[in-house]
Amino acid sequence: DAGITQSPRHKVTETGTPVTLRCHQTENHRYMYWYRQDPGHGLRLIHYSYGVKDTDKGEVSDGYSVSRSKTEDFLLTLESATSSQTSVYFCAISAEGTEAFFGQGTRLTVV
Amino acid sequence: AQRVTQPEKLLSVFKGAPVELKCNYSYSGSPELFWYVQYSRQRLQLLLRHISRESIKGFTADLNKGETSFHLKKPFAQEEDSAMYYCALTPGAGSYQLTFGKGTKLSVIP
Numbered sequence: 325d326a327g328i329t330q331s332p333r334h335k336v337t338e339t340g341t342p343v344t345l346r347c348h349q350t351e352n353h354r355y356m357y358w359y360r361q362d363p364g365h366g367l368r369l370i371h372y373s374y375g376v377k378d379t380d381k382g383e384v385s386d387g388y389s390v391s392r393s394k395t396e397d398f399l400l401t402l403e404s405a406t407s408s409q410t411s412v413y414f415c416a417i418s419a420e421g422t423e424a425f426f427g428q429g430t431r432l433t434v435v
Numbered sequence: 436a437q438r439v440t441q442p443e444k445l446l447s448v449f450k451g452a453p454v455e456l457k458c459n460y461s462y463s464g465s466p467e468l469f470w471y472v473q474y475s476r477q478r479l480q481l482l483l484r485h486i487s488r489e490s491i492k493g494f495t496a497d498l499n500k501g502e503t504s505f506h507l508k509k510p511f512a513q514e515e516d517s518a519m520y521y522c523a524l525t526p527g528a529g530s531y532q533l534t535f536g537k538g539t540k541l542s543v544i545p
Contacts, residue, residue, distance in 0.1 A: 355531055355532075357532060367479075367521065367523075368535070369532055369533070369534070416533075420529075420531070421531075423469070423481045424533055426478045428477075428478045
């Protein structure tokens, strides 16, 4: 397995609280991505990064922000969690022209 | 904008029967096509990419640019093939973010 870990693996939080999910890689890959997986929607891209401090929005970026201060870490922040953000979040990494490797996912429940 | 369509949410086949998971895409450029598989409560993993032309676990997929399709096939389904399958594309030309279809759940009946 590619060296990619997500933390936490499970989290329950209350509506309106901020939440940060972490993705850590040991592969030194340039590209990192955050997706959310929902039944009936498949995986949808939230944000991605193409280098340190270089990020861009994906398809469903509203309510989310990201930061990448070093190559190995990509953080996803929900500024004020809502119930619609209850989902499974996957981080992925890739080098140029290679396949994407996925983390094991974070199951987030907003109550 | 690119789009990936997987028309079947659920596909059930008997063990030993042929399998075909459909995937159609829309994109004006020359995308790269992939199939990813997710076994129960596991991470997504790459099954096939069209440029490699490999056969993995007995699965094959042919890119048909005329029909904009990338259907996944296997001649004889096995119980361990039961999983969620996602078709995806990247735009290519230096752009690597994946756009996924909604997925097809394959259930192989013993």
